[in-house]
Amino acid sequence: MRLYHLQTMVGENLLRYLRVKGYTKTALSKMTGISRPTINQILEGKSPNPKKYEEQLGKITEALDLPNDYFEEFSGIQEExxxxxxxxxxxxxxxxxxxxxxxxxxxxxxxxxxxxxxxxxx
Incomplete structure (x- = not known):
């Protein structure tokens, strides 16, 4: 449940990652099986259910082949x-x-x- 308390930062880091790597939210939705509105909630840091949030974040990191805590500290590539x-x-x-x-x-x-x-x- 640690990441749930950091969901605003995680959402911002995930959005930055998607933009830098060229993924669209629709593509992420298809890759993970998570609905587009739910993807938007995750990116906005407004997921209402901690357990479901952690599960969905697990699907995202698995689909992107990243460690579970990757978006907790993602500084990644600088955006142009x-x-x-x-x-x-x-x-x-x-x-x-x-x-x-x-x-x-x-x-x-x-x-x-x-x-x-x-x-x-x-």
Whole structure:
């Protein structure tokens, strides 16, 4: 349950790792079998259940072939400007009254921008 108490930091480190390594949240969801909304909760540090959180984090580190405590202290690769989140509002918004279509479009836009960032790096 140690990581549950550090979930804000773990979420930030996981998001940084995903962006640096080029993984999308949708890809992580498919790799782990964890739903996209739950992935968002993990990244935001807002998982309500400690036991479930630890289990889901285990699935994530296993899928990425990393040690269980990797995101506790991840300092990893430095992000370049092109790797910084560009649609942060779509993932970190506290407004929960978005229509499902709006949320889906924002998620798709975030995925497209993540992919496009790799081409901008050149």
């Amino acid at each position: 400007k092109w790797q910084l989140p560009s649609t942060q509002d779509s993932d970190r918004s506290t407004i929960s009254n978005k229509s499902p279509l709006t949320q889906e479009l924002l998620n798709d836009l975030d995925e497209l921008l993540t992919v496009a960032a790799f081409y901008v790096k050149g």
